[in-house]
Amino acid sequence: xxxxxxxxxxxxxxxxxxxxxxxxxxxxxxxxxxxxxxxxxxxxxxxxxxxxxxxxxxxxxxxxxxxxxxxxxxxxxxxxxxxxxxxxxxxxxxxxxxxxxxxxxxxxxxxxxxxxxxxxxxxxxxxxxxxxxxxxxxxxxxxxxxxxxxxxxxxxxxxxxxxxxxxxxxxxxxxxxxxxxxxxxxxxxxxxxxxxxxxxxxxxxxxxxxxxxxxxxxxxxxxxxxxxxxxxxxxxxxxxxxxxxxxxxxxxxxxxxxxxxxxxxxxxxxxxxxxxxxxxxxxxxxx
Amino acid sequence: xxxxxxxxxxxxxxxxxxxxxxxxxxxxxxxxxxxxxxxxxxxxxxxxxxxxxxxxxxxxxxxxxxxxxxxxxxxxxxxxxxxxxxxxxxxxxxxxxxxxxxxxxxxxxxxxxxxxxxxxxxxxxxxxxxxxxxxxxxxxxxxxxxxxxxxxxxxxxxxxxxxxxxxxxxxxxxxxxxxxxxxxxxxxxxxxxxxxxxxxxxxxxxxxxxxxxxxxxxxxxxxxxxxxxxxxxxxxxxxxxxxxxxxxxxxxxxxxxxxxxxxxxxxxxxxxxxxxxxxxxxxx
Numbered sequence: 001x002x003x004x005x006x007x008x009x010x011x012x013x014x015x016x017x018x019x020x021x022x023x024x025x026x027x028x029x030x031x032x033x034x035x036x037x038x039x040x041x042x043x044x045x046x047x048x049x050x051x052x053x054x055x056x057x058x059x060x061x062x063x064x065x066x067x068x069x070x071x072x073x074x075x076x077x078x079x080x081x082x083x084x085x086x087x088x089x090x091x092x093x094x095x096x097x098x099x100x101x102x103x104x105x106x107x108x109x110x111x112x113x114x115x116x117x118x119x120x121x122x123x124x125x126x127x128x129x130x131x132x133x134x135x136x137x138x139x140x141x142x143x144x145x146x147x148x149x150x151x152x153x154x155x156x157x158x159x160x161x162x163x164x165x166x167x168x169x170x171x172x173x174x175x176x177x178x179x180x181x182x183x184x185x186x187x188x189x190x191x192x193x194x195x196x197x198x199x200x201x202x203x204x205x206x207x208x209x210x211x212x213x214x215x216x217x218x219x220x221x222x223x224x225x226x227x228x229x230x231x232x233x234x235x236x237x238x239x240x241x242x243x244x245x246x247x248x249x250x251x252x253x254x255x256x257x258x259x260x261x262x263x264x265x266x267x268x269x270x271x272x273x274x275x276x277x278x279x280x281x282x283x284x285x286x287x
Numbered sequence: 288x289x290x291x292x293x294x295x296x297x298x299x300x301x302x303x304x305x306x307x308x309x310x311x312x313x314x315x316x317x318x319x320x321x322x323x324x325x326x327x328x329x330x331x332x333x334x335x336x337x338x339x340x341x342x343x344x345x346x347x348x349x350x351x352x353x354x355x356x357x358x359x360x361x362x363x364x365x366x367x368x369x370x371x372x373x374x375x376x377x378x379x380x381x382x383x384x385x386x387x388x389x390x391x392x393x394x395x396x397x398x399x400x401x402x403x404x405x406x407x408x409x410x411x412x413x414x415x416x417x418x419x420x421x422x423x424x425x426x427x428x429x430x431x432x433x434x435x436x437x438x439x440x441x442x443x444x445x446x447x448x449x450x451x452x453x454x455x456x457x458x459x460x461x462x463x464x465x466x467x468x469x470x471x472x473x474x475x476x477x478x479x480x481x482x483x484x485x486x487x488x489x490x491x492x493x494x495x496x497x498x499x500x501x502x503x504x505x506x507x508x509x510x511x512x513x514x515x516x517x518x519x520x521x522x523x524x525x526x527x528x529x530x531x532x533x534x535x536x537x538x539x540x541x542x543x544x545x546x547x548x549x550x551x552x553x554x555x556x557x558x559x560x561x562x563x564x565x566x567x568x569x570x571x
Contacts, residue, residue, distance in 0.1 A: 050406050055446030056467065057507055078405030084303035084311050091405055116308075116315040119401035122368055123361060125314060128345075132304040140300045147297075160360040162347045199349075228350045232360070 019044055019071060019105065019258040023280050025273055026075075026262045032062055034270040042274065044071040046260050049107070050078050053094045063102070072102040073217070073260070075186070079109035079144065081154065082127045082137050083116065087144065096148050106216050108153040108186040111137070111177060128163035129173035138180035145183050153216040154178055155186035158194040158223070158233030170195060171209040178214050185210070188219035189246040190239065190262075194231040203246055212253040220247065220280060221262040236265035238276055244283050251287040259284075313342035317358050318365045319401060321394045327387045333359045369397055372407050376440055377414075379481040380432045382494055392424045408444065411437060428496060431473045435481065438469035438505035442512045450568035462570050464529045468506040470522060474498055478514045506569065515567075520545070520553050521560055528570075 022043035027035075034040075045066055052063050066072060076095065080088070099107055112124040127133055145152040156174050168176070178185055187210065196203040222237030239247075239261070250257065261277035317338040322331040335343075335355040346354025373393045374381050381389040400413045415437060418430045445467035475496040483492055502522035504515045517525070520541065527537035538557065542550050564570065 053406060054408070054444035057442075057444035057447070058511060059444050080405075084308035086299060087297075088405070089297045113311055115405075116311040118403055119315055119319070120403060120405055121315060121318055121365060122402060122407060123318070123365060125311075125318075125361070127307070128310070130304070133307060136301060136304055136307070143298050143300060161354070161357045162349070164345050164347050226360075228352070230350065232364075 019073075020256040021281075021284070022071075022258045023277050024073065024258065024260040025270075025277050026260060026264070027066060027072075028264070028267055030267050031270040031273070036065065039069060040270065040274060042070060044073055044258070044260075046073045046075050046262075047102070049074045049076040049095055049098055049109075053091075053098055067102055072104060073258075074099060074102055074104040074107040075155075076107065076109035077124065078114060078120070078122075080112070080114040081109065081140050081144065082111060082125075082133070083113040085115060087140055089147075092144065092147050099148055099150055104150065106151040106153050106184065107148060108155055108184075108217065110157055111154045111174060112157050124157055126157055126159040126161060126163075129166040129168040129170055131168065131176065134168070134173050134176040135180060138177050141177065141181035141183050145181070151184055151216065152181075153184035153186040154181075155188050155219065156191050156195075158188075158191040158198075158231070160198055160230065160232070162199055169201075169205075169209075170199075171206045175209055175211055179211065183214075184216035185214045186217050186219060187215045187250065188221070189243050189250065190219065190221040190223060191233060192246060193240065193243045194223050194233050198230045203242070204249070207246060207249055207253075210253070212250075215250070215254055215257055218247065218250060218257050218259045219262055220259065220277075221264075234265055235262045239279070244279075247280065248283050248287050251284045255284070255287070310342070310345070313339040314358075314361075317342055318361050319398065320362055321398055322363070322366050324387055324391045324394065327385065333362060335359050335362075338362075366394065369393065369402075369410065372410055376411060377433065377436045378484050379477060379494075380429060380436060382480075382484045382487075382490065382492075383429065383432060383496075386490075395421075395424065408440060411440070428475055428477075431471075431475070432477055432481075435471050435473055435477050435503075435505070438471050439481075439512055441469055442467045442505050442507045445507075447507065447568075448571035450565070451570045452565060461531045461533050462528045464525070464569055465506065465571050468504060468529075468569055470517075470526050470529060471503045471505055472500070472522060473503070474500045476501065478503055504569070506567075508567065520549060524553075524557075524560075525564075525569075 024044035024046055025042055027045040027047050047063065052059050054060060078091065095107070110124045113127060114121050114123055114125055141152060141154060154177065156170070192203050192206050196206065220239045220243060221233070221235040222239050223231040224234040224236055225231055259280045261273065261280070263273050267273065320334050320337045322333060324331050338355050338358055343354040343358065346357050348354055349357060370390050370393055374389065384392060396414055396417045400417060402410050415430060415433045418425050418433050447465055447467055476499045478501065480494050480496065484494065502517040502519055504517060504525070506513055506515065524537055524541050527540055528534065532540060541553065545553065
């Protein structure tokens, strides 16, 4: 399915399918022995695309075993859609090949940049929020979605700096990009919360501006706190109560949105991570 | 409306808005500003004064901190992330240098050779060359160690092509070895010590390198990454094949370097060697 700038995504495009109401877990190497032994009942796994854009070996073998048993959704970290540099079609070819292998129903990456002058910075970096930059990114996002041939969902960032020359709020910028591009949203509620603390805004103002029909998936995670009170998006702790509150609001807006828990550092055993993810179902029921 | 993507005519997005490229270049420079490593306890200094002033002036001050201090989060995270990756992939080199010097070496290396791939597995592709050319960090033990540990990275997830059976045609056509296979010669029992330090989470082992030359194939089998010990002549022959020499020419070239005893040894064993190598799937 490919949408254009003038065609909004069909309502419920993402969650009308088999992943409606699904609660997934980010696939992490440390959990593979448990998964391959117990084959836990998980609705879907999300993989970090770049970890599997390799030519052979254990990563590919493990992915094939996972794909044989579970739906897999791809999430990338290196698209660098907001980079001033041209799209990397070598990267996109590899990404497309992986999408075809996993048959991911959509693929996501971040509304950020991560390379400059040929150097990859391996981080998710913010940009000033202006209409010109939003339009520039939207055009690139449209090209990427068409090239891959599957729906693209862009994820909002956690950010630690703001630019004096921004002329839009983050949420207006995010909305402008996805609507102009005709792509979906990967709404990370922990990132909304982290940025709201770091940049002193009300996260409900953010959610009030979200075009819910474009939200294809939700991310949940736990941050860590800095000595100055700011938050880092470290994915190393349970989901915080304010994020669950945002999640309940999201579920009221769009019941059944596929939801995924990310845990990337100080990773507990799989049953603990899965149990944390399944709390999402309890919160969704309570809406 | 679907776009058509024709070979050689990929669509090009509009030019970036004015100033975006410069802003990102300045941000990149600030992120990659080296941390000054102080001690083994993890002490370091963030050099915020080295960030481009044109950038720091555009960052909104917050929590009583100027723009440069806000930016330092990215600068620190950049180095933490890459130092962690390198420490995991080079456990023996880290042990040999000690954490403090290892981190300082990696900062020097990545400052000279920033990552050019979206995939972190390529982060250290130029490390051996860097060490070979470095007065500060070089030295035979470190270079050999880096070469060995890079071979393990390569073995982990490089391609495996369909294996080729040895036939008469292989005598004249160049053989190709599997992309995940690396031939390594080392003089200090580094494979043994690498295995030891990988099991030593507390850095309790004292590595005492003593001279002992060994030849290895680092490759990937059904059970994962493997180091297979070779004889000197086996290693020399495989190196010739890996360099593209046809089998016949490689054997003849090797024989020219050997005395009569060495030649006899090779002649006596070569068939068994090739049977073993082919059954392991090393040729493709």
